[in-house]
Amino acid sequence: MKNSFFIITLLLITTFSSAQKIKKVSVKDESGLKETYSVLKSDPSVRHGEYKKATNYLLVKGQYSHGERSGVWEYYSPKSKLVQQYDFTSDTLLYNYNGLEYAMDSTQYTRSIVILGGLYPVLKQVGRSIRYPAEAKKNRTEGKVNVKFVVDAKGNVKQMEVVEGIGDGCDEEVMKAFQGVEFECIPALDLKGSPVESEFVLPISFKLD
Structure with a gap:
């Protein structure tokens, strides 16, 4: 007892x-x-x-x-x-x-990269920072700047670069805007279900009124 x-x-x-x-x-x-x-x-x-x-x-x-x-x-x-x-x-x-998991090749991945909270908060932050370059306005330059992000197996964004730009300062403006943007990613999973490094491309549009 x-x-x-x-x-x-x-x-x-x-x-x-x-x-x-x-x-x-x-x-x-x-x-x-x-x-x-x-x-x-x-x-x-x-x-x-x-x-x-x-x-x-x-x-x-x-x-x-x-x-x-x-x-x-x-x-x-x-x-x-x-x-x-x-x-x-x-x-x-x-x-x-729908639309908040970045589409990737299902023959290589069982789960795509997931941006926590979705793309809207990311694009909103970019929209606050980005300015239409004077040279682009002068030349009536419009189009999409495609930015590639590399996400490692821990979900860290380890690299970003413009893979297709439109020039006249727009490419540089997009890169500058993203420097101040914070977002988290969940890494993609390979066919065995393990986290793996992968990448996705995000288009940013420039359009004059």
């Missing part, structure tokens, strides 16, 4: 001591983008608990466990429409709205 009491007491003490004390953090930038999350009181650099990103509408919600994303994360469009569900614990794409 004494041994049972000792074991139960030890389990309660272990559970209590392992419980993590956390505090909530809220950060808002000039554009109105707000992030709310929790961090460990013992180490404020480590996120632990619920995470949300929003403006006037919810953009992202999920959970952190000791600094790592865990469980199912959800990504929303500006109209609060669910566009993606990704399980970071099992590394599984659960739901993906």
Whole structure:
């Protein structure tokens, strides 16, 4: 009986001591983008608990466990429409709205590169930064600048370059705009289901009124 009491007491003490004390953090930038999350009181650099990103509408919600994303994360469009569900614990794409998984050759990949949150936030950031070059306006230059991105097996964008441009400063303007753009990718999977380095091309249009 004494041994049972000792074991139960030890389990309660272990559970209590392992419980993590956390505090909530809220950060808002000039554009109105707000992030709310929790961090460990013992180490404020480590996120632990619920995470949300929003403006006037919810953009992202999920959970952190000791600094790592865990469980199912959800990504929303500006109209609060669910566009993606990704399980970071099992590394599984659960739901993906049409057009948000970059189309790739199914004979080489079992899953294409996935841009978390979709293309809309990426293009919105580029649109804020890009300016129509004076030379292009003067020459009435229009068309698409195709930018290639190389995504490694960990989802890092390791290289980008213009593979087909239209000149008159448009190619350089696109590259400059992308320098300040932040987005995350989930890598493609090969035929064995393993993460693999791959690439995709994103067209940016220039059109005069």
